[in-house]
Amino acid sequence: MTPARKKRLSLVGLLLAGVGVAAALMLSAFSENMLYFYPPSEVAAGEAPVDYPFRMGGMVADDSVAHGDGVEVRFEVTDGAVAIPVRYEGVLPDLFREGQGVVVRGRLDGNGAFTADEVLAKHDENYMPPEVADAMAAAKAAQSVEGGGG
Structure with missing residues (x-):
């Protein structure tokens, strides 16, 4: 060579x-x-990773918002079938309220509670993130199948 x-x-x-x-x-x-997206039903079923960041979306459950000390807020995110408790420290978006669509980014602790680093609220009366809409439809379909079969 x-x-x-x-x-x-x-x-x-x-x-x-x-x-x-x-x-x-x-x-x-x-x-x-x-960041993966999980609806509350999949989080409750144990499909979401524990102590690893992911996104979860659904609706803010009615009568679930509780303000704590300072900027701490606790609320539940539901897809119509399951509600997951969320803890967030920070300023919430102006559009955040009960019964509205929301996507939270954070981690699930070992006790099944979600600690959010970021909260995103829907920006328009007619808009819902596609992942949230699909998750809500799937949960509603599963709930109607369970209700109709028993």
Whole structure:
């Protein structure tokens, strides 16, 4: 093998190694920043990860909002079948209220309570995030099947 060919081969090897490292770093960053969405029924069924960030959405349950000390707020998010308690410290969006659609981002603790880092309320009277609408429809369908079969 000639010295020029060895040099070219090592250059190609270094280039491939660099591309491999860059791809591995991109995939790692992507997987760390990915947030999954779960409706309250799946969270209650144990399908959501414990102590790992994810999004949960549904409706703010009626008569569930309780303001604590300072900016602490406790409320429940429901999909019509199950309600999950949520604890949040911070300023709530102006559109946040009982009976309205909401998506919360945070972590589930070992006791089944959700600690939110962010609360997003729907921005329009006719809008509901697609994930929340699908989850609510699925919960309603499951509830009607259970109610009709028993």
